[in-house]
Amino acid sequence: MVSTSTASIIGWGEAYATDDDPKAPLELAGEAIRETLDRAGVEKDEVEGFLTGWAPMADHRPRYNNIMSSHFNLTPSFSTTVTFHSAGVISMFKYAAMAVTMGIADPVLCVQSDAAASFDDPSGGMAGTDVDPVFEDPYGLVYPSAMALIARRQMAEFGVTREQMAEVAVAAREWGMDHPHATFGDAGPLTVQEVLDAPPVAEPLGLYDCVPWGPAGTGGAFLVTSTENAASYDFDGPRIDILGTGEYSTHEYVSARPSLRTAAVSAPDQLTHTGAQESSRRAYEQAGLGPDDVDVAEVTYLFSNIALLLLEDLGFCEKGQAGEFVENGGIAREGGELAFNTHGGDLTFGQPGVSLWMNTAVECLRQISGEPLGASVSDAEIGLVHGMGSTCACHSTVLLGREGRAR
Amino acid sequence: MTTETADPLHWPLVTEYLDYAADGRLMVPECRDCEEAHFPPRVVCPYCLSSSVELRESDGHGTLYSFSVVHLEYHPTWGNETPYVNALVSLDDGPTVFANVVDCDPASLSVGDSLTVTFEAIEEQLLPMFRPD
Numbered sequence: 001m002v003s004t005s006t007a008s009i010i011g012w013g014e015a016y017a018t019d020d021d022p023k024a025p026l027e028l029a030g031e032a033i034r035e036t037l038d039r040a041g042v043e044k045d046e047v048e049g050f051l052t053g054w055a056p057m058a059d060h061r062p063r064y065n066n067i068m069s070s071h072f073n074l075t076p077s078f079s080t081t082v083t084f085h086s087a088g089v090i091s092m093f094k095y096a097a098m099a100v101t102m103g104i105a106d107p108v109l110c111v112q113s114d115a116a117a118s119f120d121d122p123s124g125g126m127a128g129t130d131v132d133p134v135f136e137d138p139y140g141l142v143y144p145s146a147m148a149l150i151a152r153r154q155m156a157e158f159g160v161t162r163e164q165m166a167e168v169a170v171a172a173r174e175w176g177m178d179h180p181h182a183t184f185g186d187a188g189p190l191t192v193q194e195v196l197d198a199p200p201v202a203e204p205l206g207l208y209d210c211v212p213w214g215p216a217g218t219g220g221a222f223l224v225t226s227t228e229n230a231a232s233y234d235f236d237g238p239r240i241d242i243l244g245t246g247e248y249s250t251h252e253y254v255s256a257r258p259s260l261r262t263a264a265v266s267a268p269d270q271l272t273h274t275g276a277q278e279s280s281r282r283a284y285e286q287a288g289l290g291p292d293d294v295d296v297a298e299v300t301y302l303f304s305n306i307a308l309l310l311l312e313d314l315g316f317c318e319k320g321q322a323g324e325f326v327e328n329g330g331i332a333r334e335g336g337e338l339a340f341n342t343h344g345g346d347l348t349f350g351q352p353g354v355s356l357w358m359n360t361a362v363e364c365l366r367q368i369s370g371e372p373l374g375a376s377v378s379d380a381e382i383g384l385v386h387g388m389g390s391t392c393a394c395h396s397t398v399l400l401g402r403e404g405r406a407r
Numbered sequence: 408m409t410t411e412t413a414d415p416l417h418w419p420l421v422t423e424y425l426d427y428a429a430d431g432r433l434m435v436p437e438c439r440d441c442e443e444a445h446f447p448p449r450v451v452c453p454y455c456l457s458s459s460v461e462l463r464e465s466d467g468h469g470t471l472y473s474f475s476v477v478h479l480e481y482h483p484t485w486g487n488e489t490p491y492v493n494a495l496v497s498l499d500d501g502p503t504v505f506a507n508v509v510d511c512d513p514a515s516l517s518v519g520d521s522l523t524v525t526f527e528a529i530e531e532q533l534l535p536m537f538r539p540d
Contacts, residue, residue, distance in 0.1 A: 127481050132505075134416050135447035138529045139507045140477060140485025145493045148475035156473070156518040203476035203490075203513070255505035258472065258495055259445045260453065271473065 006227040007097035007242045009400070010107070010235040011040025012365045016181045017115055017217030025056035026071055028113035028219030028355070033072060036221040041234040042107060047223075049099050049108030050076035053089035056114035057125065057353040058217070068111060078105035084247060085130075085389025086300070089357035090396040093385075094245035096224035107225040114353025115217030130390045132253040144210055144303070146254040146391045148202035151305035153271045155204065157320070160308060162204055164323035166195035168304040169208045169347045171326065174333035176344015179374030183214030183350030195304075209304040214350035220358035222365060237369045239403035243289065243382075246282025247396045248275035254391040276313035276386060279395040283384075284315070287399040291315035294399075295380040296339040298364040300357055300388050302346050311340075314386060314397070339377040342367055357387045361398075368402045381405045420448040423462055425532060433524045433535045434462035435501035446502045467524030469498040469537070476513040484530060496522055496537050510538040 013035025017023035023031075029052075037044060055064040065081045068074075078099050082088035089112045096108035119125070131141045154160040173190040176182040184190075190208065198207035230239050250270070251257040257270050284290055291314065299314065301307040308322035316338055317325040325331075331340040343349045343363040346356065364383040366372045382405060387396045417425075420436060424447075427434045437444040438452035439459035445452070452460050474494040480486040492508040508516060509527060522537040 127483060127486075132447060134421060136505055138484070138532065138534060139493060139505065140482040140488075140491055141493050141505070142477065142479050142482055144479065145475040145477045148477075149473045149493065149495055152473040152475065152518060200476065200478045200490075202479060202493075205475075255447060255495065258497075258503035 005101050007100045007224050008227045008230045008403070009222050009240040009242065009365060010225055010230050010233050011036045011042065012222040012362055013039060013220065014359065014362050015113070015219040016215060017117065019117060019216050022117050023115060023217045024118060025059045025113040025115050025217070025219070026068070028115065028217050029068055029111050029221070030072060032113065032219035032221040033109065033111060036109065036223050039236045040107070040223045041236070042223060044072070044074065047074055047107060047109045048076060049078035049096060049105030050074055051080060051082055051092045051095055051108060051110045053086060053092065053112045053354055053357065054081055054083045056355070058115040058118040074109070076105070078108065084249065084396055085394040086354050086357045087387030087389035087394040087396040089354065090361060090385055090387030090398055091247055093224070093242050093361070093398040094247065094396070097242045097245065100224055100226040106229060107223050109221060109223050111219070111221040112355045112358035113217070113219030114355040116213040116352045117216035130253070132255060136253055136255055142202070144205060145202040147303045147306060148205045149254055150271045150309070150392060151204050151303070153269055154305055154308065157269055157272055158323060160305070160323040162196055163192055164327050165204070165209055165304040165308065166192040167326040168307040168331070169195045171331045171333065171336070172341060172345040172347040175340070175342050175375050176348030177374070179343050179349065181215045181218070182344040182348050182374065183212050184348045185344060185374070205303060205305070208347065211302045211346040211351045215352050218352040218355045218359050220355060220362040222362070237371070240365060240368050241401050241403065241405070242398060243401045244283035244285070244287030244399040245397065246279040246286070247394070248278035249394045250275045251393050252390070272309065274309055274313045274392045275395040276310050276388065276397065279397040280314045280386065283397040283399050289382065289399055293382050294338070294384045295382050296342060296364060296367045296377045297384045297386070298341055298343070298360045299384070299386040300346055300360050302351070302388065304347065306388060306392065309392070310386060310388060314384065333375060339380070342372065342375045342377055344374070360387070361385050364400055368400060418450050420450070420460060420462065424448050427462065428526065428535055429533045431526045431533065433465045433467045435465050435498065435504070436460050437463045444502045446504045465498050465501045465524070469496040469522055471508070471516060471518055471520040471522055472497045472503050473518060474508060474516055492516065494537065506534070507536050508538065509536045
């Protein structure tokens, strides 16, 4: 039964730059917006709400929602940046759903773009990023090292091995090999041994355990309306319903996490128990679904060990068992139990900047619409999108379902 | 006329912590009301929001909770000292704190190793570090 209490996606779009054809974040956003509105059959001036995540790393100007809406001559009555680290890009599904179901603004356009090739610093300005300026930065803590601290605990507590972590990278390469824009899409298959032999970055993490920068630039967008209003638009492709959403944040800097014993996600070791447990529980409950109902999962994780943590905390295997799950082919493209990051995910698709989170979301919309650019999951009806932000600090989960799929 | 300003990163307890570190003393913040310790120092107790947070001296003994051996070279002060070891250390008499393990062979470290605090100057500020027992 259709009611105003639900929200749906009636259009989406994506844009890509290449090394030979670089594009600025605004150009990529413009292309993605145009494709989205075309697909939705919505005129630009009909857009009432406008959301974006945090400013692209290739264009640091704050209040980027204002910059973009002005640039594209949009006049939103509901607009903000959704900054839950980069997981806020995934939270846009929830903010847009809130707006359309409460009658605040409808439709709501959600956009994100970025361009790794246009960073002014090849490291993406990572020194000092996501670390405590007084209690971590003076010690040389860098972001991959913070994630390595989590990896070491997974090894100590669950017996996770570097080989099991490497299986994440191997599976990611399989899934991403046919994607025309994946950073390592043309690099051929990867073996566990190659991952183990790669140069160390922050041990126990090596080069292929870490997300690469790339593609050169990407943009993505989706348009949300109330399910009730969806029928009034002449859109292409299936209506995709937002079935459930959930967010959860536990900390900011990694060193704060171990001593926060009263945090709601409470466990003997908190580095290995993430807010994804709570964000996904909320999304599953709202949707009336469970992990077994998910046909395709598109999840940002940035580092191989974090993929293992999220497979557990999103409910796809038991806590502490993700190492064995992937070792036994759980996320393998051929014969795996779970279609996981069908665009190649972080380790093969790469991180063009903040827009990785948007590409991850659009990949889910593509699979449900039956329009993938690369690997295809046949008849995917229910998709899970999860955004992890910073040092596993922020988590945002959304469950999407193809029109007609019973709630 | 003078105008008082408040450094957003160095509230009084942080300045106090760093002053003790400059004297070679490792302090942990602890709430006088709920008696919970935490790290790093906050403006109020993160458990009960009491302002009665004070620094208590630790004897500096602990075990290695987690560590990372960093090979990346882009950090401005540590980048030319790779590999260096970032660590979380569970104090025997306090919370789990963040610091580096120094004077060690990174390949010989294991979670659970016994460590003792030491102090090293980083950009003219003496900071707590740990070394294997």
